[in-house]
Amino acid sequence: MTTSVRTPPAESRSARAPLRSAARRGRRRSLTLTVLTGIVLVYSLIPLVWLLINSTKTQAGLLDSFGLWFDGDFALFSNIADTFTYDDGIYLRWLGNTLLYVLVGAGGATFLAVLGGYGLAKFDFPGKRAVFAVVIGAVAVPGTALAVPTFLMFSRMGLTNTPWAVIIPSLVTPFGLYLMWTFAMEAIPDELIEAARVDGASEFGTFFRICLPLLAPGIVTVLLFSMVATWNNYFLPLIMLKNPDWYPLTVGLNAWNEQAQTAGGEPVFNLIITGSLLTILPLLAAFLLLQRYWQSGLAAGSVKQ
Amino acid sequence: MAVARVATGRGVARRRSLVGWGFIGPFLTVFALVFLAPIGYAIYLSLFRNRLIGGNSFVGLDNYTQALQDSEFWSALGRVTLFLAVQVPIMLFLALLVALAIDSGRLYGKGFFRVAIFLPYAVPAVVATLMWGFMYGTRFGLIGNVNEALGVTLPDPLSPDLVLASIGNIVTWEFVGYNMLIFYSALRVVPVSLYEAAEIDGASQVRIIRAIKLPAIRGALVIATIFSVIGSFQLFNEPAILQDLAPNAITTYFTPNLYAYSLSFSGQQYNYSAAVAIVMAVVTMVIAYVVQLRGMRRES
Numbered sequence: 147m148t149t150s151v152r153t154p155p156a157e158s159r160s161a162r163a164p165l166r167s168a169a170r171r172g173r174r175r176s177l178t179l180t181v182l183t184g185i186v187l188v189y190s191l192i193p194l195v196w197l198l199i200n201s202t203k204t205q206a207g208l209l210d211s212f213g214l215w216f217d218g219d220f221a222l223f224s225n226i227a228d229t230f231t232y233d234d235g236i237y238l239r240w241l242g243n244t245l246l247y248v249l250v251g252a253g254g255a256t257f258l259a260v261l262g263g264y265g266l267a268k269f270d271f272p273g274k275r276a277v278f279a280v281v282i283g284a285v286a287v288p289g290t291a292l293a294v295p296t297f298l299m300f301s302r303m304g305l306t307n308t309p310w311a312v313i314i315p316s317l318v319t320p321f322g323l324y325l326m327w328t329f330a331m332e333a334i335p336d337e338l339i340e341a342a343r344v345d346g347a348s349e350f351g352t353f354f355r356i357c358l359p360l361l362a363p364g365i366v367t368v369l370l371f372s373m374v375a376t377w378n379n380y381f382l383p384l385i386m387l388k389n390p391d392w393y394p395l396t397v398g399l400n401a402w403n404e405q406a407q408t409a410g411g412e413p414v415f416n417l418i419i420t421g422s423l424l425t426i427l428p429l430l431a432a433f434l435l436l437q438r439y440w441q442s443g444l445a446a447g448s449v450k451q
Numbered sequence: 452m453a454v455a456r457v458a459t460g461r462g463v464a465r466r467r468s469l470v471g472w473g474f475i476g477p478f479l480t481v482f483a484l485v486f487l488a489p490i491g492y493a494i495y496l497s498l499f500r501n502r503l504i505g506g507n508s509f510v511g512l513d514n515y516t517q518a519l520q521d522s523e524f525w526s527a528l529g530r531v532t533l534f535l536a537v538q539v540p541i542m543l544f545l546a547l548l549v550a551l552a553i554d555s556g557r558l559y560g561k562g563f564f565r566v567a568i569f570l571p572y573a574v575p576a577v578v579a580t581l582m583w584g585f586m587y588g589t590r591f592g593l594i595g596n597v598n599e600a601l602g603v604t605l606p607d608p609l610s611p612d613l614v615l616a617s618i619g620n621i622v623t624w625e626f627v628g629y630n631m632l633i634f635y636s637a638l639r640v641v642p643v644s645l646y647e648a649a650e651i652d653g654a655s656q657v658r659i660i661r662a663i664k665l666p667a668i669r670g671a672l673v674i675a676t677i678f679s680v681i682g683s684f685q686l687f688n689e690p691a692i693l694q695d696l697a698p699n700a701i702t703t704y705f706t707p708n709l710y711a712y713s714l715s716f717s718g719q720q721y722n723y724s725a726a727v728a729i730v731m732a733v734v735t736m737v738i739a740y741v742v743q744l745r746g747m748r749r750e751s
Contacts, residue, residue, distance in 0.1 A: 176557040189624065193582045193586065196586060196593070214596075265473070265475040270468075271470070271472055280487075281482065292489045294493070294711060294725060295492045298492065318482050396577040418581060422578040430573055433570065437566060
C-alpha cells in the first residue's frame with residue numbers, strides 16, 4: 147500500500163476501534179448514489195421480471211399482450227402442469243438428469259478441489275510447483291477448445307451418449323482448486339495439524355475430522371459455483387449427448403426452442419418460458435439461502451489476490 | 452501471484468513428503484484425463500488429414516497454414532476481438548462502479564443491491580439467451596411492443612448489423628454481477644482505517660478511490676480481466692442459441708468456437724477443427740498472459 151496517507155495517532159484510533167465497522171456502515175446515505183446504482187439493479191432484474199410475468203401467459207396471450215405486464219388470464223399453473231406433462235413428461239426426465247449431473251459432477255468436483263486445495267496449502271511435496279504451473283496454465287485454455295478433442299476421445303472410449311460423458315469433465319474445477327487452496331491456507335493453522343499429528347492421528351483422519359469443519363465456508367462456495375457451472379452447462383452435453391433421454395434442462399429447453407422456430411414445428415413458447423423459470427428457480431433459491439456462506443468464502447478467497 | 456506464493460513454502464512442518472500427493476492425486480488424475488489428454492489428442496489430430504482417397508495421412512503443419520489463410524477463421528477472430536475490445540471494458544467498468552458504490556456504505560439497502568445484481572450469474576446462458584432473444588424479437592418481444600405502442604420502427608437487435616452488440620448486452624447482463632462481487636470482495640479486505648485516515652486528512656472520495664481502493668484491488672482487476680478475455684474468445688453459447696432466432700445474422704463461423712464446432716459436427720472435418728481450436732487456445736493464452744504481465748508489472 148504505497149499511499150501518501152498518514153495514519154492518525156494511535157490513541158485516537160484505539161479509542162474508536164470498536165466503533166469502526168459500525169461507523170462505516172452508518173455513514174450518511176446518498177439518495178443520488180442509490181438511484182444511480184438502481185439503474186443497474188433494474189437492468190439486472192428486468193429480464194427476470196419479464197420471465198416471471200410471461201410464464202403466466204398462454205401461448206396466445208404471449209403474442210397479443212404487452213411484455214412487461216400480465217395478460218387477462220393467469221395461466222401459470224396450467225403452464226407448469228403442461229411443462230411437466232408435455233411429450234410424456236420429458237421435462238421431468240431432463241430435470242432428473244440435471245440433478246444427477248449436478249449431484250455427482252459438482253459434488254465430486256468440490257470433493258476433489260477441497261482435497262487437492264488442502265494438500266497444496268498444507269503440504270510440501272516434490273513436484274508441487276509443477277502441479278501449480280500446469281493447473282494455473284490450464285485455466286487459460288478455453289474449455290470449449292477442448293470440447294471437440296474430448297468428444298472424439300470419449301467416443302473412442304465408448305463414453306459418448308452416456309451420463310459419464312457429462313459427469314467426468316465436470317469433475318475438474320481449476321478455479322475451485324485455487325479457491326480452496328487460498329482458503330485452506332488462511333482457515334487452518336499449521337499448529338492444529340501439528341497437534342493432531344502429535345496425538346497420533348493419521349493425515350487423512352486429521353483432514354476429515356478436524357480440518358473439514360473449518361473449511362465449511364470455502365466448501366459451500368466451491369460447491370455453489372460448481373453447481374452453477376454444472377447446472378448451466380450447455381456446450382458439453384450438447385456435443386456429448388444425442389439421445390434426448392439424457393439431456394439436461396439446458397439442452398432440452400434449447401431443443402424445444404429449435405422445434406418451435408422450425409416451420410411446421412409445434413410452437414411451445416409458453417412451455418419454454420415456464421420451463422426456463424423452473425430451471426433457474428432452484429439456483430436462485432440456493433444462492434439466496436446460502437448467501438452468508440458463499441460471501442464469506444469468496445471474501446476469504448480474495449484475501450491474497 | 453499463485454506460483455510465487457508456493458515458493459514461500461508454507462507447508463506443515465516444512466517437511467517434504469509424499470503425503471501431499473495423496474491429497475492432490477485424485478484431482479490430478481481426472482485433470483489429466485479431461486485436460487491434458489484432450490490437449491495432446493488435439494495436437495495429434497491437427498497433424499493429420501483425412502482424405503477421401505488415401506485415408507488418414509500425416510500432413511505436418513498443413514492444417515495450421517490452412518487456418519492462418521482461412522478468411523472465415525480470421526473474420527471470426529476479428530469479431531471476438533472487437534467484442535473483447537468493446538464489451539469487456541464496459542462490463543468491468545460497470546461492475547467496478549457498482550462495487551465501489553456498494554462498498555462506500557452510502558447506499559440504502561446495500562445487501563439487496565449486492566445479491567440482486569449478482570443473481571443473473573445463476574441464470575444459465577441458455578435461459579439468458581432465450582429470454583433476451585425473445586425480448587429482442589418482434590413477435591412477442593419488448594421491441595415489438597414499443598414499435599406497436601409508439602408507432603415507430605426501432606432497429607432490429609437481431610439484424611446482422613446489431614446482433615454482436617445484442618450478444619454483448621446478454622453477456623454483460625450475465626457477468627456484471629459476478630465481476631462486481633469479485634471486486635467487492637477484494638474491496639472489503641482493505642482496512643477501513645485507511646479510508647478514515649485519508650478522510651481525516653481531507654482526501655476527496657475520488658482521490659481515496661484512485662490512491663487506495665484501486666491499487667488495493669489490482670489483483671482482482673487483473674483476474675477479472677483475464678477471465679473476461681478467456682470468456683470472450685470462447686464465445687459460443689449465446690451466438691449458438693441465438694442462431695435459431697436470428698438465422699440470417701449469425702453465420703456458422705460467427706465466432707472461432709462456433710466455427711470449430713461447425714467444422715466438426717456439421718462438416719466432419721475433425722482434423723482441421725482441432726487445428727483451429729489449438730490456434731485459438733494459443734491466442735487466448737498469449738493474450739491472457741500479456742494481461743497478467745502488464746497487471747503485475749504495474750503492481751511492482
